[in-house]
Amino acid sequence: MIFNRPKSLLLAAIALCFVVSLFENHIQSYWLYVSYDIAVNIILAVSLNLINGYTGQFSLGHAGFMAVGGYTAAVISNQFSGSNPVLAAAIFLAALIAGGLLAAAGGLLVGLPTLRLRGDYLAIVTLGFGEIIRVIIQNMDAIGGARGYSVIHGWTNFFWAFGIAAVTIYVVVALVHSTYGRGFIAVHDDEIAASAVGINPTKYKVTAFVIGAFFAGIAGGLYAHSKQYLTPDGFGFMKSIEIVVMVILGGMGNTPGVVLAAILLTLLPEGLRTLGDVEHVPGISAEYPLGWIANTRMIIYSLLLIVLMLTRPQGLFTRQSARKNPKIA
Amino acid sequence: MNVRPAQFLAALAVSLSLVGCNKSPSSAAGGGSDVIKVGEYASLTGKEAAFGQSSHEGTALAVDDLNAAGGVLGKKIQLITEDDQSQAGQPATDVRKLISDDGVVAVLGEVASSRSLEAAPICQENHIPMISPSSTNPRVTEVGDYIFRVCFIDPFQGTVMANFATKTLKLKTAAVLTDVTSDYSMGLAKFFKESFTADGGKIVAEQTYSGGDKDFSAQLTAIKAANPDGIFIPGYYTEVGLIAIQARQLGINLPLFGGDGWESSSLVSIGGAALEGTYFSTHFTPEDTNAVVQAFVKKFQAKYNQTPDAMAALGYDSLMILADAMKRAGTTDGDKVRDALAATKDFPGITGNITIDAERNASKPAVILEIKNGKYHYLQTIAP
Numbered sequence: 001m002i003f004n005r006p007k008s009l010l011l012a013a014i015a016l017c018f019v020v021s022l023f024e025n026h027i028q029s030y031w032l033y034v035s036y037d038i039a040v041n042i043i044l045a046v047s048l049n050l051i052n053g054y055t056g057q058f059s060l061g062h063a064g065f066m067a068v069g070g071y072t073a074a075v076i077s078n079q080f081s082g083s084n085p086v087l088a089a090a091i092f093l094a095a096l097i098a099g100g101l102l103a104a105a106g107g108l109l110v111g112l113p114t115l116r117l118r119g120d121y122l123a124i125v126t127l128g129f130g131e132i133i134r135v136i137i138q139n140m141d142a143i144g145g146a147r148g149y150s151v152i153h154g155w156t157n158f159f160w161a162f163g164i165a166a167v168t169i170y171v172v173v174a175l176v177h178s179t180y181g182r183g184f185i186a187v188h189d190d191e192i193a194a195s196a197v198g199i200n201p202t203k204y205k206v207t208a209f210v211i212g213a214f215f216a217g218i219a220g221g222l223y224a225h226s227k228q229y230l231t232p233d234g235f236g237f238m239k240s241i242e243i244v245v246m247v248i249l250g251g252m253g254n255t256p257g258v259v260l261a262a263i264l265l266t267l268l269p270e271g272l273r274t275l276g277d278v279e280h281v282p283g284i285s286a287e288y289p290l291g292w293i294a295n296t297r298m299i300i301y302s303l304l305l306i307v308l309m310l311t312r313p314q315g316l317f318t319r320q321s322a323r324k325n326p327k328i329a
Numbered sequence: 330m331n332v333r334p335a336q337f338l339a340a341l342a343v344s345l346s347l348v349g350c351n352k353s354p355s356s357a358a359g360g361g362s363d364v365i366k367v368g369e370y371a372s373l374t375g376k377e378a379a380f381g382q383s384s385h386e387g388t389a390l391a392v393d394d395l396n397a398a399g400g401v402l403g404k405k406i407q408l409i410t411e412d413d414q415s416q417a418g419q420p421a422t423d424v425r426k427l428i429s430d431d432g433v434v435a436v437l438g439e440v441a442s443s444r445s446l447e448a449a450p451i452c453q454e455n456h457i458p459m460i461s462p463s464s465t466n467p468r469v470t471e472v473g474d475y476i477f478r479v480c481f482i483d484p485f486q487g488t489v490m491a492n493f494a495t496k497t498l499k500l501k502t503a504a505v506l507t508d509v510t511s512d513y514s515m516g517l518a519k520f521f522k523e524s525f526t527a528d529g530g531k532i533v534a535e536q537t538y539s540g541g542d543k544d545f546s547a548q549l550t551a552i553k554a555a556n557p558d559g560i561f562i563p564g565y566y567t568e569v570g571l572i573a574i575q576a577r578q579l580g581i582n583l584p585l586f587g588g589d590g591w592e593s594s595s596l597v598s599i600g601g602a603a604l605e606g607t608y609f610s611t612h613f614t615p616e617d618t619n620a621v622v623q624a625f626v627k628k629f630q631a632k633y634n635q636t637p638d639a640m641a642a643l644g645y646d647s648l649m650i651l652a653d654a655m656k657r658a659g660t661t662d663g664d665k666v667r668d669a670l671a672a673t674k675d676f677p678g679i680t681g682n683i684t685i686d687a688e689r690n691a692s693k694p695a696v697i698l699e700i701k702n703g704k705y706h707y708l709q710t711i712a713p
Contacts, residue, residue, distance in 0.1 A: 030422075030430045033422060037422070145512065147446070147466065148417075148443045148447070150450070227421045229421065229446055229450070231447070233443070234418045270422070270426075273411070298414070
């Protein structure tokens with residue numbers, strides 16, 4: 001692995017995101033914000049893939065980490081009221097990182113005592129953790145409780161969203177490629193064999209959790225500054241499941257696949273929705289002939305998931321059975 | 330998939346930068362063609378679907394009525410509805426689509442205050458008037474001067490019930506039993522206590538419970554010991570039904586009364602006979618003898634084969650008040666419609682005569698219903 005090329009390409013990707021962000025005003029705001037959703041989902045799915053895919057754990061609490069990061073970043077940025085763009089950018093970055101760090105601390109907190117559990121048991125504990133976070137927020141009056149919390153600044157833009165998505169992909173891929181990172185896959189493949197060769201599985205699991213939670217927290221911060229309104233309901237169990245579906249559909253331990261799945265699953269419901277707005281289709285006389293697609297899009301979406309899972313259980317974008325042996329992208 | 334991470338990053342960045350460029354912004358501000366586009370975001374599916382569907386049916390009926398009468402400003406109203414699935418995060422996307430993709434001139438929604446609060450800043454930022462049919466939390470219209478509502482707010486309901494207690498029920502003392510886990514219940518209780526005391530009444534007992542509780546005998550025993558003339562219960566129907574049963578079992582035969590959280594067909598099936606002679610305030614009753622209301626009830630029954638509830642009536646009023654403002658403004662321009670909306674005075678809505686006050690809330694009467702023989706009966710209307 002030559003380390004220089006990926007690094008310079010990462011910088012090129014970030015620079016490209018910056019250039020695109022200069023032309024944001026020319027992109028329709030609906031699609032622009034859908035693209036932010038895509039970036040947030042990429043970060044969530046890629047970071048969960050480190051836990052669920054590469055390390056072979058089963059976490060159902062990713063939305064909880066996202067909530068911690070989102071609320072933390074929002075509380076910090078809401079203290080700021082100036083108009084200096086450089087200062088705003090610095091505060092945004094600091095708020096995102098603070099959100100990520102607090103989420104990582106949450107990852108450590110839930111990880112240390114529970115990661116000795118395996119499989120289903122771990123899934124239930126992480127599920128409980130996510131719900132606890134949600135209920136705590138619901139009862140904290142200072143951040144709006146069940147009513148929700150307004151975020152003053154809509155700072156998320158193309159540069160931040162996709163720049164951070166690129167960094168996340170880079171970090172996860174580079175980490176799994178590194179000598180240290182092989183330990184994650186060893187833990188995934190066979191915990192007993194891994195500990196027999198001197199790898200401490202608990203340490204690797206906690207590390208995966210902390211890194212995954214950090215990026216989920218940052219995704220939460222980006223989400224907060226794009227939607228500008230947070231409610232505890234938005235970080236429930238269903239959000240965690242959504243992210244798990246992206247990882248499974250993309251292929252466990254297949255980063256490019258997971259990224260494509262995140263894009264596809266975010267675009268699909270929106271794309272089906274806009275089909276309904278097509279006024280005429282050549283050969284059909286009725287107005288809005290595709291309206292039924294828009295009305296039944298959530299059913300179509302669910303059906304597609306079932307069909308995909310039946311026909312491509314190894315993941316939509318995986319050539320071989322990657323669940324058994326996660327392939328390093 | 331043997332893609333190098335770096336190549337992949339570059340490909341990703343390029344492909345994603347193309348997303349969104351495939352459609353140019355709709356330049357027509359809805360008024361360019363022969364229709365006026367009005368957007369609606371509603372919880373048609375998900376946990377608040379019952380409320381969202383009702384509200385949407387009311388709005389859809391208003392579209393029929395307006396278009397049958399020749400439309401607004403000579404153009405037909407086209408309602409574009411987006412389902413937010415009762416999910417946080419969706420209203421923002423829905424409203425951005427309605428505004429930037431469909432080019433609507435105004436937005437209607439939502440039932441739940443938290444989702445209205447999510448969409449409101451976007452409407453405000455784009456200078457598109459938004460009317461919420463039934464979000465009662467005061468903070469919704471505080472978002473900005475383009476955000477309106479056609480329902481009354483929580484503080485008003487507390488005041489109404491205090492007036493009703495002192496004037497109609499002639500209570501001198503009252504007890505309050507509040508759900509501490511609900512913002513709505515706490516707000517109602519607060520404003521009830523303030524007005525009741527100001528009217529010369531006295532609160533002799535204050536007890537609390539948590540939503541989901543099943544046993545209220547401790548609170549009710551304490552209330553019985555304080556010997557009030559009546560009990561105000563600003564909660565939701567599930568607990569209210571149980572409280573009524575347990576109160577009667579303890580021999581408390583005082584009048585019980587509360588707010589619109591009581592309104593559900595489940596209330597009577599839970600509380601049964603224990604609810605005889607209890608009262609609550611709400612937005613609307615199909616029993617209202619007013620000709621406008623009866624015409625609405627008839628049309629609604631003809632179209633949907635069921636009796637409209639308060640949500641449907643509010644959904645209907647939200648579009649009617651918008652159409653009225655457009656007619657008075659003579660245009661669909663967002664700023665002018667906003668000004669006309671703010672100047673709405675004594676508009677004859679289904680849910681009473683609506684006047685928009687300085688905080689863009691609807692100042693309008695509340696309806697008080699009495700439960701008799703397991704049915705809701707219209708008792709009186711209390712004007713603000």
